[in-house]
Amino acid sequence: MLNTFTPLQRIMFKVMLALVPGIAAHAFAFGPAILLQLTWCSLVAIGLEAIMLAWRNMPLKPFLTDGSALLTAWLFALSLPPNAPWWLSMVGLFFAIVVTKQLYGGLGNNLFNPAMVGFAVCMVSFPAQMSQWLSPLALQTHASGDVTLLHMLWHPAGLDGMTSATPLDHMKTSLHGGLEMAKALPAATLQQGWPWISLGYLVGGAWLIHQRVISWHIPVAVLGGFCTLASLLWLGDSSRFAPPWFHLQFGAVVLGAFFIATDPVSAPSTRKGKLIFAGLIGLLSYLIRVFGGYPDGVAFAVLLMNLCAPLLDHYTQPAVFGHRSRGQT
Known part of the structure; x- marks a missing residue:
């Protein structure tokens, strides 16, 4: 399958594949919220990339399928608490994709690592939300058992019992x-x-x-x-x-x-x-x-x-x- 990819796509695919063992360990230890966070961030990153490419009159397909936006989304998502609110991901990815990557001219022209710029903006601007990490499954109380995977992403008030300091x-x-x-x-x-x-x-x-x-x-x-x-x-x-x-x-x-x-x-x-x-x-x-x-x-x-x-x-x-x-x- 990799033979049908461009060299850049092969590199991005291999890096994302290499992240899978860590993601699997995260999901096993802390629950599947990380998988939903990854999905949400991927959709947001692709959407922002498409908007900026259209605004810059650039072709969509070669840039949306090169894997760079997806990899940025994954690295950013893995730096967030899995239960971070949906809007926090959007803020961080706006600075990662729009400001750090596209406004600098796209992939290859950015001075800074896009995912880390998004993380730094969120950490400095919203420290309370960035500190709410999920407890290991073994430490989560039965009182929070009615919290669904979707609720984890949208951060309801009832989630507090499942969070703890790192x-x-x-x-x-x-x-x-x-x-x-x-x-x-x-x-x-x-x-x-x-x-x-x-x-x-x-x-x-x-x-x-x-x-x-x-x-x-x-x-x-x-x-x-x-x-x-x-x-x-x-x-x-x-x-x-x-x-x-x-x-x-x-x-x-x-x-x-x-x-x-x-x-x-x-x-x-x-x-x-x-x-x-x-x-x-x-x-x-x-x-x-x-x-x-x-x-x-x-x-x-x-x-x-x-x-x-x-x-x-x-x-x-x-x-x-x-x-x-x-x-x-």
């Missing part, structure tokens, strides 16, 4: 409340579905490397930069800082390393540039997560480094034969 939120709140890591960590790890989700994304990301859809440079550098700083601080003061394996199990660092930071449009193209770019994403993600005002910093770290991608490409281009490389005198 492990990262819980740990940060506990530490700010004066608890030491030895007491904060066990309580934060009760939501056992998250490690399986991260493992699913790790498996999918490794498959993408095997398929040569992405190179190893960015994922390895993101995880390496993140874990290096996490290990140093944990070894220096384990009463205040969580071990690196806790951070890898919870939050978006694995998803970000394999599926977000690797966006070829908004990342550097040289090997050295990719390593610097990704290593700094890992460091910034940890610093924002631990010392910043948000429980996870992957999106903000990616956007900050998107700004630096052209500069990194400029200074890391290999020298042309017979010429000095940039920076040499």
